Amino acid sequence: MKRRRLRGLRPRLVVAFGLVAGVAAATTGALTFREARIGVLQQSQDAVIGQLRARLSERAPELPYPPGESALRQFATDVSAADASGSWRVLVTYRELSASSVPGDRFPELTPAVRTAVASSRATVFQRVNEGGRPTLVVGMSVTFGDPDGSRLASGVRVFLVVPQTTEQASVDALVSAVERAMVPALGLAVVLALFAARGVLVPVRALRQATRRMAEGRLDTRLDVNGADELAELSHAFNETAAELETSVAELREMEARARRFAADVSHELRTPLAAMSAVTDVLDEDAARLAPDTATAVRLISEETVKLTRLVDDLMEISRFDAGAAVLHLDEIDLAESIRRTLAARGWSDTVDTRLPPPDAARGRVDPRRLDVVVANLVGNALKHGGTPVRVRLDVHGSGERAAVIEVRDSGPGIPDDVLPHVFERFYKSDTARSRSEGSGLGLAITAENVRIHGGTVRAANHPAGGAVFTVELPLQRHEVTEEQPS
Amino acid sequence: MPRVLLIEDDRAVREGVALALRRQNHDVAAASTGEEGLEQLRSFRPDIVVLDLMLPGMPGLDVCRAIRALDQALPIIMATARGDEVDIVIGLEAGADDYVVKPVTARVLDARIRAVLRRSGGVPAGEGLPKINTYGELTVDRAGLTVRLGDEPIALAPSELRLLLTLSASPGQVFSRQQLLEAVWEHDFHGDARLVDACVKRLRTKMSEPPRAPRYIHTVRGFGYRFAAP
Numbered sequence: 001m002k003r004r005r006l007r008g009l010r011p012r013l014v015v016a017f018g019l020v021a022g023v024a025a026a027t028t029g030a031l032t033f034r035e036a037r038i039g040v041l042q043q044s045q046d047a048v049i050g051q052l053r054a055r056l057s058e059r060a061p062e063l064p065y066p067p068g069e070s071a072l073r074q075f076a077t078d079v080s081a082a083d084a085s086g087s088w089r090v091l092v093t094y095r096e097l098s099a100s101s102v103p104g105d106r107f108p109e110l111t112p113a114v115r116t117a118v119a120s121s122r123a124t125v126f127q128r129v130n131e132g133g134r135p136t137l138v139v140g141m142s143v144t145f146g147d148p149d150g151s152r153l154a155s156g157v158r159v160f161l162v163v164p165q166t167t168e169q170a171s172v173d174a175l176v177s178a179v180e181r182a183m184v185p186a187l188g189l190a191v192v193l194a195l196f197a198a199r200g201v202l203v204p205v206r207a208l209r210q211a212t213r214r215m216a217e218g219r220l221d222t223r224l225d226v227n228g229a230d231e232l233a234e235l236s237h238a239f240n241e242t243a244a245e246l247e248t249s250v251a252e253l254r255e256m257e258a259r260a261r262r263f264a265a266d267v268s269h270e271l272r273t274p275l276a277a278m279s280a281v282t283d284v285l286d287e288d289a290a291r292l293a294p295d296t297a298t299a300v301r302l303i304s305e306e307t308v309k310l311t312r313l314v315d316d317l318m319e320i321s322r323f324d325a326g327a328a329v330l331h332l333d334e335i336d337l338a339e340s341i342r343r344t345l346a347a348r349g350w351s352d353t354v355d356t357r358l359p360p361p362d363a364a365r366g367r368v369d370p371r372r373l374d375v376v377v378a379n380l381v382g383n384a385l386k387h388g389g390t391p392v393r394v395r396l397d398v399h400g401s402g403e404r405a406a407v408i409e410v411r412d413s414g415p416g417i418p419d420d421v422l423p424h425v426f427e428r429f430y431k432s433d434t435a436r437s438r439s440e441g442s443g444l445g446l447a448i449t450a451e452n453v454r455i456h457g458g459t460v461r462a463a464n465h466p467a468g469g470a471v472f473t474v475e476l477p478l479q480r481h482e483v484t485e486e487q488p489s
Numbered sequence: 490m491p492r493v494l495l496i497e498d499d500r501a502v503r504e505g506v507a508l509a510l511r512r513q514n515h516d517v518a519a520a521s522t523g524e525e526g527l528e529q530l531r532s533f534r535p536d537i538v539v540l541d542l543m544l545p546g547m548p549g550l551d552v553c554r555a556i557r558a559l560d561q562a563l564p565i566i567m568a569t570a571r572g573d574e575v576d577i578v579i580g581l582e583a584g585a586d587d588y589v590v591k592p593v594t595a596r597v598l599d600a601r602i603r604a605v606l607r608r609s610g611g612v613p614a615g616e617g618l619p620k621i622n623t624y625g626e627l628t629v630d631r632a633g634l635t636v637r638l639g640d641e642p643i644a645l646a647p648s649e650l651r652l653l654l655t656l657s658a659s660p661g662q663v664f665s666r667q668q669l670l671e672a673v674w675e676h677d678f679h680g681d682a683r684l685v686d687a688c689v690k691r692l693r694t695k696m697s698e699p700p701r702a703p704r705y706i707h708t709v710r711g712f713g714y715r716f717a718a719p
Contacts, residue, residue: 279591371681374678
């Protein structure tokens with residue numbers, strides 16, 4: 001969850017803005033710092049060298065030549081006095097003699113490289129040294145004699161000056177901290193801007209996400225408000241168009257499906273009136289067939305038999321149509337389920353062909369629709385007798401104590417149901433093979449059974465028993481909280 | 490020979506049913522509209538009416554009410570289309586004794602007609618009972634097949650009479666709807682229990698029972714009905 005949040009658009013934008021702002025501020029700061037530092041140091045260095053040169057030009061002529069040690073010391077002190085703050089330390093050497101402005105000073109900043117450079121060149125040599133954390137400028141130059149012909153002669157007197165540059169360093173430090181201080185608000189500002197930018201993107205994206213979710217939930221009338229004319233607005237617009245098209249085609253499909261179902265219901269309905277006339281006279285045909293010529297009798301009996309089957313088929317079609325239309329109604333009544341099963345079998349003359357294992361009277365009472373339960377049991381047992389084989393066993397058990405459920409099991413002794421057929425047995429007009437021919441029913445029996453169980457909130461499943469034969473198991477909840485039909489009191 | 494008045498708008502169904510019923514030894518008169526049927530009611534004097542609920546012109550339910558207004562005791566069997574759930578309940582409350590769902594075979598229709606006609610006759614149970622029972626204000630004459638509330642006779646349809654006779658024969662005993670369906674309507678166990686409920690409702694109205702606290706016919710929730718003498 002946390003990792004997913006970090007991968008969101010908002011943190012990514014914030015990080016990107018922050019990085020851009022940080023890199024920009026750091027680059028600008030670094031360049032500024034470098035230029036400013038060089039400027040400050042160069043300026044102070046030029047000033048020091050200029051001042052030293054002026055002092056030497058002024059004082060060098062007073063130096064006796066060749067100088068003695070005390071003259072050198074005097075000269076060093078003299079030169080160092082050029083700086084009013086007294087921070088100059090001066091070393092003067094002549095051949096092996098050397099003298100400093102501060103007695104006993106060993107000049108650790110003075111590197112041999114500077115000494116060599118001053119010895120070999122007449123130019124001014126300088127070096128910046130960072131000795132013990134303190135930045136220091138070391139300047140070295142030779143004192144020369146000027147000749148009337150313009151050439152210069154080295155006097156052999158060399159002057160080294162050591163000046164601390166703490167003030168300059170302080171200026172540079174101040175600059176660095178100023179850059180650092182500027183970076184914090186710059187970064188903060190970048191984050192705020194990033195959040196604003198993220199908001200501008202995220203609000204439409206979030207709206208899009210919610211709208212998509214609503215569409216997935218089936219609310220196809222979902223539309224987005226389109227603001228502005230950017231890419232996100234175009235996306236919202238495209239979403240709205242897609243949603244509208246989806247809504248239209250889904251509505252068309254539903255309409256087509258409803259029309260197909262209505263058509264099936266209408267056809268069944270229209271078939272019923274001629275069938276009502278035909279059904280009324282089948283008994284007359286059956287009775288009189290015996291007195292007719294053999295061919296006519298056969299034809300008449302055929303018509304009578306097929307009228308009965310057609311009636312059954314139309315009845316089943318009507319029943320399925322009502323389930324499809326959601327018009328099937330439960331008429332709940334509290335009955336003894338064992339008694340109901342016994343009566344179902346007795347009414348069809350199956351009491352002797354079917355083995356029953358039923359609980360004692362009133363042990364399995366529950367609120368069900370008696371007519372629908374009759375249909376369920378009759379269809380399953382009828383199916384078992386036709387396709388399975390005797391003995392057919394019917395069992396009723398009651399499971400649970402609080403939320404009780406009745407479990408009705410119908411098992412036959414036939415070859416069982418092939419595995420590839422098993423998932424389809426409750427489908428309408430499903431015929432597994434030629435052996436299960438048309439004469440065995442409407443082809444809707446098990447589909448109607450399944451619907452009747454489902455409307456009770458129960459389940460029905462088909463399986464093969466390990467010991468052979470197909471097993472149909474119905475589970476019906478016996479206590480239901482909602483009362484579908486109010487009983488008159 | 491039972492005299493059957495058949496009111497059915499479809500010519501084929503009317504002729505087929507009439508032919509089949511005549512073969513079952515009924516004296517049949519057929520009408521194609523409700524108005525025609527009500528006319529024949531006076532001239533033909535039927536023992537029972539078989540009434541299609543879907544009629545052009547005057548609706549079947551109105552015909553049913555009109556027949557009841559003329560004759561409380563004339564048995565009526567409704568013929569309905571399967572799935573017209575609401576019509577069945579309204580029809581039963583309008584006073585029909587039973588119903589069949591079309592298409593129906595002649596044998597089934599004949600059995601229903603004879604079962605309804607039997608209700609107008611004999612006593613269903615209680616051979617050892619006295620001929621006349623009095624329960625509070627209610628007087629049931631099992632021989633003369635009349636019921637009086639106080640001094641007023643109550644005109645009952647055959648199903649209502651038989652239901653009252655069955656229940657009052659064993660006061661205090663609870664009858665399930667299935668028992669009553671078998672005893673009064675001669676339906677099987679899985680018949681439509683709404684027949685019982687609608688008939689009890691009509692009976693209570695005719696007996697002027699207070700709607701919330703019936704005195705004679707009590708509902709036993711989850712089981713059925715019980716007759717009690719107040």
